[in-house]
Amino acid sequence: MKYRLGLDLGTNSIGWAVYSLDEDNEPEKLEDLGARIFSDGRNPKSKEPLAVERRTARGQRRIIYRRKLRRRETFRLLQKQGLLPLEKDEAQSLKLMNPYELRIKALDEKLEPFELGRVLFNLSVRRGFKSNRKDGSQEETKENSKSEKLTQADKCSNLSNAIKKSGYRTLGEFLWKNKESNGGTRFAPNRMDYYPVRQLYIEEFNLIRQKQEPFYPDVDWNSICNKIFFQRPLKVQEHGKCQYMPEKERTFKAMPCAQKIRILQDVFNLTFIAEGKSKKLLPEWQDEIIKLLDSKEKVTFKDIRKKLDFDENITFNLESETRDFLQGNSTAVKLRSKNRFGEIWNSLSLEEQDDIVECLITAQEDSDVQKMLEKYDLTSEQKNFITKLVLPSGTTSFCREFSENVVNKIEENSKIFADSAERTERCQIHNVIKELGYNYASQTVEKCDVLPYYGKILAGSTMGAKSNPKNDEERFGKISNPTVHIALNQTRVVVNALIKEYGKPTQVVIEVSRDLKASREAKNKMQQKIAANQRQNEILNKKIKDANSSILFPNRTDRLKYKLWEELDPE
Structure with missing residues (x-):
């Protein structure tokens, strides 16, 4: 039977109809x-994906388990080294010893074996915070300087300075001898303006070892140190695959190649509207705009008109109620500042700039960044400012190799072709991609009798593929958005069931967005509402940063929480 299949796709339902032809x-x-009804994979109250709740709970369970495991293994290692008793009752009695008094005593005289074991085990229980340089807690920003609330980085710095001014040798000595003024020896929230970093505990361990090692030369101090202070590196997150080079992972939006490909594409897509007609920009105008975007984080269309000496009545095709600016090269602006690379940045090749930014985003230790900066003629102050810079880790749809090749080809074409029309055409990203011989990841599609798993078709949009797959989802990965993932799978179930019943359809009609039916007046109202929401979000982002400077990139959840806080009228 010849028939038309009509589908109405929703977030938690699929309506279908079969018409004979x-x-x-x-x-x-x-x-x-x-109709087929299904869950959208989100919490009905918070609208958060159910996987987020499961992942958060799983992460907490792992932290608790690993903490207990580390302490248990440290205790057994100290027993093996003869520093803690083997009998449980005798070990329990050691809790009566004050570890802080023993930590001070260990700096000046020999401790008994079990006293030393009590000190070392106490250091493993309270071992301090080891910062991940990518969490943004240590970056020095204008918001940090204006905020009255102390950040975690401020509290860490306060503690280090307080220990130096007090003249005490270690953190343990400082805490015990100042316990009355500090309100105790624990770093409880809102009790003191201090926060301990792991380095302070490592320094104390080294001083204790320096004094006690001559008395205990047979103790394996290196193994004890590693067991107490070792921390697993963060798991490397998958970025998804490039749409044109599926074997490569997507690169970061902050990468210079990604910033440039966006700027170049915006400029070569840009036209201006004068006297009711759309006109292309001259090559020299395009170059001026590219230089302007490369020098600022954000450039308004008003600034572009001023730069090109255009009349105020002239508008641009990319200008609208919701978009009154073009995004500039924020990465270059930050790294080109005098307190970082300065003029050195402009002398580096695109590939070398990408290497630097990739290290800044992926490095987990400051030492990794400092080592990378050794080959550049920079002052120690500049290196410190660069190390403290935290860049966003969001990704584009392309990999680094693809982005660099396209940028280099666009820049090459812009120099070769002088004519405005031909130059613009040759610099369009789709023409450059074609010229370089790239094929879109999903262009080679096999004909099938039934719908296959969507991951087989959308090879450049899925994540989480495994080397030893048990099913198609593990073999090809899945889209990270749970609602889309579920809807596509349910569509496959419905369509394949109908194919089994009626055969393959002659035609397939899918309902499109209802917004397309709206009148011009209705669309203008939508645009104005979106623009108002964007302006409101910018205001909320600034308020959130002023209230909590550790949040560098506020998200939707942060804005909702802040709105709720304002509605509660905290004043």
């Missing part, structure tokens, strides 16, 4: 219809 492929009769 006549010889001219016109609808003849409604054969069947129905």
